[in-house]
Amino acid sequence: MAHSFDTDTEARGLIDYVDASPTPFHACEQAARRLAAEGFTEVVETAPWPTDPGRHYLVRGGSLIAWDTTGAHGSGDGPAAGFRVVGAHTDSPNLRLKPNADHVKAGWQMLAVEPYGGLILNSWLDRDLGLAGRVTVRTADGIESRLFHDTAPILRVAQLAIHLDRSQNDELTLNRQQHMVPLWGVGDRPGDVRRYLAAQVGVGHDDLLAWDVMTHPVEPSARIGRERDLIAAPRLDNLATSYAGVRALLDAVSTEPARVPVLVLFDHEEIGSTSERGATSTLLPSVLERIVIAAGGTREDYWRALAGTVIASGDMGHATHPNYADRHEPLHQIRVNGGPVLKVNTNLRYATDSVGAAAFTLACEQAGVPMQTFVTRSDLPCGSTVGPVTSSLTGATTVDFGAPALSMHSARELMGAQDPAMYAAALAAFLAPA
Known part of the structure; x- marks a missing residue:
């Protein structure tokens, strides 16, 4: 069962992470430090892959991927156990x-x-x-x-x-x-x-x-508002998800889930993800395959594992703007401090289908946090995420989600101070379902 996340602790933690991460390279460095402090060891891609069960991470430029095979090894499901993946991105405009x-x-x-x-x-x-x-x-x-x-x-x-x-x-x-x-x-x-x-x-x-x-x-991130219930900061898109993903992985591995929990933070999402370390690269598929092979699996086991994998693609979502309420879908109003946001688009700008939506809904229920659903107005274009890319490269069930924010892509964005804790709790439950 996922642990609880304290609102003030996670708000402060996010602020510290953002302020220490002015670039994707620093975001990965900060994430790696937090993982290493909890027993994750670094893997170098040019070195032989570790074959013993354990917690590992690797960094490829401004991207990072981390995983733990301890629970899957102990469950007896073998190399084809499948993965639970949380994806996000480290770059910002x-x-x-x-x-x-x-x-x-x-x-x-x-x-x-x-x-x-x-x-x-x-x-x-x-x-x-x-x-x-x-x-x-x-x-x-x-x-x-x-x-x-x-x-x-x-x-x-x-x-x-x-x-x-x-x-x-x-x-x-x-x-x-x-x-x-x-x-x-x-x-x-x-x-x-x-x-x-x-x-x-x-x-x-x-x-x-x-x-x-x-x-x-250089202006530091801050808690603002009459009740200090908001966070004003640069790069919340998408360091808020990167931070929540790290916190969720650290929480999830303590339960040793039967499926391998994976966190992947991609660079270059804001410019299309086409690079050696973007979501269209070999980073995620190659690491997942090497995890299976290191556990004694075959190519057949790898494809079986992908068939049993669910990916949650995280990016910030648009909260309903009070000064521009007409720019939002009237039947899907989104509030800050209202919980994680499930993203749906029938033209697959988001990868969510009913199976993925159900998996994320159950994760929010398990975490005890409310969930909201975002749909773009039918007469406006819809943004996209790493979700459709990772879904097409792996063939895995994929769901897109986010945390609500205003002023996305501004030099200084705005989100709710209660949302980081709910965000991390939902992702921890997704990585380690009950």
Whole structure:
């Protein structure tokens, strides 16, 4: 039976996780730390797979997958026991540094950036921004990747004064190339971002070879509202699910479920998932197959295991916005602090069918948390998730779900402070059904 999750503890835990995870690389690092502290050991993909039952995880860039075979081994079901998988993603829309970023304009030192994903452009204006990411450096042994996280407010995308465009309150048009360039100093010479990045990771200027660097708002996440019953934070889409998934896995493994519980956190969902570590990659299928083979199974056992697998794809859901209630399906109103959200779309932008919906409904019942159901208005387009992709790659029953939020894809989003605990409880029950 799933353990209970304390509301204040999980709200604080989510805030800490988000603030320590400005990039997908950091989100995986933070998740790995939490897993390692509870007895999970890291697996390197190029090394032989562990054959003994146990708890393991691996990291592929900005993606992570973790699992525990202890219960399945003890149940006697063998390699074809099947999996319970919770999937989420670690990336969020933001502004990412271009390779040749330094330039000067009108006496301002600026950094060229490229918008990543479907960000709300105007939410990035006039915010204090920092830089974080992964850089690859030359070492005596070859090349090495290092992470850095600068919390100093060094960048700003400045808004145009109202005096110079009095129409912007009625219609603001932002050009991604021209208007979203952050400034980071004053002068007639570029600021030398390569030297800055080299200093962040402790190498010489010429030893910095390449980077994956992105901006992030430096304002800390916070409990807000009259009763402090809301959480305002960046990257809740989808770090709220990543955090809940980690907490759920740690809870679920304590019961040693008969099916192998798996958590997979993918990168690049916001741009279509097509990469070596996105949901369309070999990451999930290859790891599931290697788990079966390491347990002494065959290819036949692998396909049998997939046939008995259920996947829960988690992403944030749209709470009903009080100022734009007409943009929501009137028969499916969603409230923050109202519990997890089952996502349904007949055109399969979400992978949910009645079998998957039943599995998630039973998980919420087992966890003792309420469940809501989201459907997009029939005259509006519907977003998608990693659910349809993982479903098609594995052939497994898949259900899409989320936690309710406002301002999705803004530089600062909003969710209920009670939802992280309910979210984690539902996912723990899904991974370890009674």
